[in-house]
Amino acid sequence: xxxxxxxxxxxxxxxxxxxxxxxxxxxxxxxxxxxxxxxxxxxxxxxxxxxxxxxxxxxxxxxxxxxxxxxxxxxxxxxxxxxxxxxxxxxxxxxxxxxxxxxxxxxxxxxxxxxxxxxxxxxxxxxxxxxxxxxxxxxxxxxxxxxxxxxxxxxxxxxxxxxxxxxxxxxxxxxxxxxxxxxxxxxxxxxxxxxxxxxxxxxxxxxxxxxxxxxxxxxxxx
Amino acid sequence: xxxxxxxxxxxxxxxxxxxxxxxxxxxxxxxxxxxxxxxxxxxxxxxxxxxxxxxxxxxxxxxxxxxxxxxxxxxxxxxxxxxxxxxxxxxxxxxxxxxxxxxxxxxxxxxxxxxxxxxxxxxxxxxxxxxxxxxxxxxxxxxxxxxxxxxxxxxxxxxxxxxxxxxxxxxxxxxxxxxxxxxxxxxxxxxxxxxxxxxxxxxxxxxxxxxxxxxxxxxxxxxxxxxxxxxxxxxxxxxxxxxxxxxxxxxxxxxxxx
Ligand SMILES: Nc1ncnc2c1ncn2[C@@H]1O[C@H](COP(=O)(O)OP(=O)(O)OP(=O)(O)O)[C@@H](O)[C@H]1O
Ligand SMILES: [Mg+2]
Numbered sequence: 001x002x003x004x005x006x007x008x009x010x011x012x013x014x015x016x017x018x019x020x021x022x023x024x025x026x027x028x029x030x031x032x033x034x035x036x037x038x039x040x041x042x043x044x045x046x047x048x049x050x051x052x053x054x055x056x057x058x059x060x061x062x063x064x065x066x067x068x069x070x071x072x073x074x075x076x077x078x079x080x081x082x083x084x085x086x087x088x089x090x091x092x093x094x095x096x097x098x099x100x101x102x103x104x105x106x107x108x109x110x111x112x113x114x115x116x117x118x119x120x121x122x123x124x125x126x127x128x129x130x131x132x133x134x135x136x137x138x139x140x141x142x143x144x145x146x147x148x149x150x151x152x153x154x155x156x157x158x159x160x161x162x163x164x165x166x167x168x169x170x171x172x173x174x175x176x177x178x179x180x181x182x183x184x185x186x187x188x189x190x191x192x193x194x195x196x197x198x199x200x201x202x203x204x205x206x207x208x209x210x211x212x213x214x215x216x217x218x219x220x221x222x
Numbered sequence: 223x224x225x226x227x228x229x230x231x232x233x234x235x236x237x238x239x240x241x242x243x244x245x246x247x248x249x250x251x252x253x254x255x256x257x258x259x260x261x262x263x264x265x266x267x268x269x270x271x272x273x274x275x276x277x278x279x280x281x282x283x284x285x286x287x288x289x290x291x292x293x294x295x296x297x298x299x300x301x302x303x304x305x306x307x308x309x310x311x312x313x314x315x316x317x318x319x320x321x322x323x324x325x326x327x328x329x330x331x332x333x334x335x336x337x338x339x340x341x342x343x344x345x346x347x348x349x350x351x352x353x354x355x356x357x358x359x360x361x362x363x364x365x366x367x368x369x370x371x372x373x374x375x376x377x378x379x380x381x382x383x384x385x386x387x388x389x390x391x392x393x394x395x396x397x398x399x400x401x402x403x404x405x406x407x408x409x410x411x412x413x414x415x416x417x418x419x420x421x422x423x424x425x426x427x428x429x430x431x432x433x434x435x436x437x438x439x440x441x442x443x444x445x446x447x448x449x450x451x452x453x454x455x456x457x458x459x460x461x462x463x464x465x466x467x468x469x470x471x472x473x474x475x476x477x478x479x480x
Contacts, residue, residue: 120311123274123384124325124375125300138315 009184021173025192028169031162032155032196035091039098039151044144046099047106057107064100076161090159090167097158098151105147109140142211149204156197160189170196223287225252225414226273226382231282233268233438242268243279244438250431252287252381253412255405257419257429259461265438266418270384273416274303286382301325304375304383304413308390310367312359318344318370319355325378343373348403365396372404385417389424401428422465426450434458 014021046064050057067075076093083089113136121131163171170189177185227250233243243265250256258266271277272284275296284291291299312321322340331339341351347369359367368388375383389397405428408415419425425432426446434441434449434457442454453459 114309114311116307116309117311117313119276120305120307120309121313121324123271123276123300123303123305123307125297125303125328126324127297130328135313139313 006184006187009182010188013184013188021188021192024168024170024173024189025196027167028156028159028171028193028196031087031091031094031167031169032152032159032200035094035155035159036098036148036152038091038095039102039155040148042095043099043102043147043151044106047103047144048110050103050107051110057111061104061107064103067096067100076158076165080165086166087168090162090165093165094155094158094162094167098155101150101154102144102147105150106140106144109143110136112143113139138211142208145204145208145211149201149208152200152204153197156200157193160193223252224249224285225254225287226250226416227285228269228272229283229285231269231272231279231284233265233272233277233279241265241438243272245282246438246440247282248433248440248443250414250416252414255408255415255417255428255430256433257417257425257431258433258435259419259422259425260435260441261461262420263437264435266435267386268438269435270386270416270418273382273384274300274305301329301378302380302382304380304385306368306371306375306383306385306388308387310371312367312370312374314359316358317355318349318357318359318362321359321370322374322377324374329378339377340373343376344370346376346407347373348399349373363396365392365400368392368400369403372400372407376407379411381413383413383415383417385415387418387420390420397424404428422461434461 043064046060050060070078075097076090079089079093083092117135118131121135126134159167159169160171160174163169164175170192173185173189173192176182177187177189228246228248231243231246232241234241246269258269260266268277272279273286273291275291275294286294286299286302313324319337319340322343323336326336326339340355344351344354349366349369354362354366354370359370362370372388375385389400392400401424404417417425417428419428426449429446431443432446432449433443434454436457442449442458444452444454449458450462453462
């Protein structure tokens with residue numbers, strides 16, 4: 001197949017099947033977003049909890065550290081005998097995949113706040129709730145967000161594989177391309193996933209930068 | 223009037239074989255600046271933290287203007303007690319103004335009052351309000367940070383100030399400026415101060431009264447001149463000697479360098 005032919009085919013695909021393509025992109029984003037959201041809902045509170053004591057921390061990070069080592073494809077495949085196939089199992093598998101980076105960063109962020117800072121806050125008569133919302137949370141936010149960024153980019157990439165167990169999304173394009181030996185579909189799917197990943201990373205990096213404006217490098221430390 | 227009184231206060235930490243604070247009884251007059259002197263581990267910080275209930279005594283009573291602090295809500299009690307520590311503990315994500323506004327905000331002052339108070343306090347600690355109120359702690363030198371820490375502690379006009387080696391990490395020139403400013407602030411407002419230090423010179427210079435502690439006990443509680451002229455025992459005498467010895471050595475070193 002010539003290059004010219006390939007480009008023509010891609011153009012043709014966008015002309016005739018743009019609805020399918022857009023739906024795949026939307027589905028891919030949806031499943032990634034929902035999985036990242038679930039991972040935040042689980043990972044952030046667990047991270048805050050495990051930052052409180054070293055015993056809880058060893059326990060929680062131990063469990064989720066295991067998910068980190070297992071490759072995402074293996075997690076997805078392991079899910080099939082346990083929870084079957086379809087969108088829901090795919091979501092569960094992706095969420096599990098996204099939890100470790102969020103959990104670990106949240107733990108490090110909260111555990112990394114110096115004790116004397118919290119002690120002065122208490123000494124001034126700030127309540128625990130106030131300390132949490134006005135000191136601990138904002139100070140931890142940039143690191144937590146960095147964890148979310150890692151998780152989101154991981155999920156966007158792995159969601160491609162998840163379509164193998166019925167999640168839908170851009171993975172469908174790629175697997176169809178593989179099945180029918182259609183290079184145009186492979187290219188469209190692959191490049192789209194890469195673009196989504198890069199844009200998510202870019203957006204979250206911008207948010208991260210805004211949050212750490214106060215760390216001014218202009219002044220030398222003493 | 224007695225601002226603060228300790229009656230047989232004892233604190234023993236779990237697992238410790240001795241009391242960190244051991245049957246301390248003393249009365250501190252309102253408006254007094256008391257410096258607390260003692261070796262590392264002698265219980266100075268523990269004594270201080272019992273006043274704002276960061277540490278609860280195992281025995282004894284601590285009264286603030288006659289009222290047992292055990293009967294007060296710790297959070298509310300602390301709004302009336304300024305607290306400054308060596309590590310300063312400014313919130314890095316808040317500007318100087320926001321840091322100073324910490325307690326006034328809890329007390330729900332309106333914005334205009336907070337702004338006015340922040341500027342007033344910055345001027346009091348010799349920082350130009352226009353230049354400094356919008357800065358973040360990372361944009362301040364150590365000495366400037368501790369000035370802001372002091373301003374923050376003074377914000378809601380507390381009756382008592384607790385200062386735990388506030389100038390310990392600050393260079394000699396800045397430290398002596400800060401000492402002078404602290405004396406002038408104390409002179410203006412006459413609040414009750416408890417000021418912990420390792421430095422005998424600092425304790426004698428700042429203290430209206432000096433409290434010498436050793437292994438949790440009070441060795442002497444007296445005016446600085448009386449401490450120098452009439453040390454209670456060998457421990458206090460040695461403490462003073464060690465300081466003057468240090469001064470000699472410093473002088474010698476300076477000559478060597480120059
Ligand atoms: N949280 C704690 N748990 C157990 N022991 C403690 C605790 N805090 C202090 N101690 C012990 O109590 C004693 C008094 O400590 P404290 O911090 O009051 O001394 P200090 O005079 O402030 O010393 P420094 O000059 O080094 O700050 C020390 O023996 C210390 O080890
Ligand atoms: Mg101490």
